[in-house]
Amino acid sequence: MLTAGPPEKTVMQNICNATDIPAGSMKGFTVNGRQILVANAGGSFFAVDAVCPHMHGYLPAGRLSGTTVTCPVHGAQYDLATGAVQKNVPWMVRMATGRSAANLQTFRVEVKDGQVSVDVPAPS
Ligand code: FES
Numbered sequence: 327m328l329t330a331g332p333p334e335k336t337v338m339q340n341i342c343n344a345t346d347i348p349a350g351s352m353k354g355f356t357v358n359g360r361q362i363l364v365a366n367a368g369g370s371f372f373a374v375d376a377v378c379p380h381m382h383g384y385l386p387a388g389r390l391s392g393t394t395v396t397c398p399v400h401g402a403q404y405d406l407a408t409g410a411v412q413k414n415v416p417w418m419v420r421m422a423t424g425r426s427a428a429n430l431q432t433f434r435v436e437v438k439d440g441q442v443s444v445d446v447p448a449p450s
Pocket residue numbers: 378379380381382383397398399400401402415427
């Protein structure tokens with residue numbers, strides 16, 4: 327019989343004021359030693375990995391359009407709500423690098439009393 331371990335501990339950490347990330351913009355933060363991207367898409371906040379799984383492009387330096395972030399290096403696109411790859415890198419880039427884009431990890435984000443908090447577990 328399988329038994330569940332102790333419930334995973336979640337800790338919301340305050341990272342900034344909501345006004346620090348105006349609608350249509352995004353910023354990078356380091357939380358618990360992990361680089362994350364926090365975006366404000368029309369008033370809805372999202373938090374995902376900041377480092378592109380393809381070849382380590384820094385996503386906060388990319389482009390935000392709605393809930394889609396585009397990597398500044400080879401143009402892979404990711405959905406901020408799910409972390410899913412929306413558009414992979416071009417086949418020539420896949421051939422040259424031997425790698426495809428992969429989904430981003432998403433993190434819980436809350437905005438309360440004008441403060442943005444995220445739940446980013448420490449690396450195990
Ligand atoms: S590093 Fe992001 S698409 Fe290649």
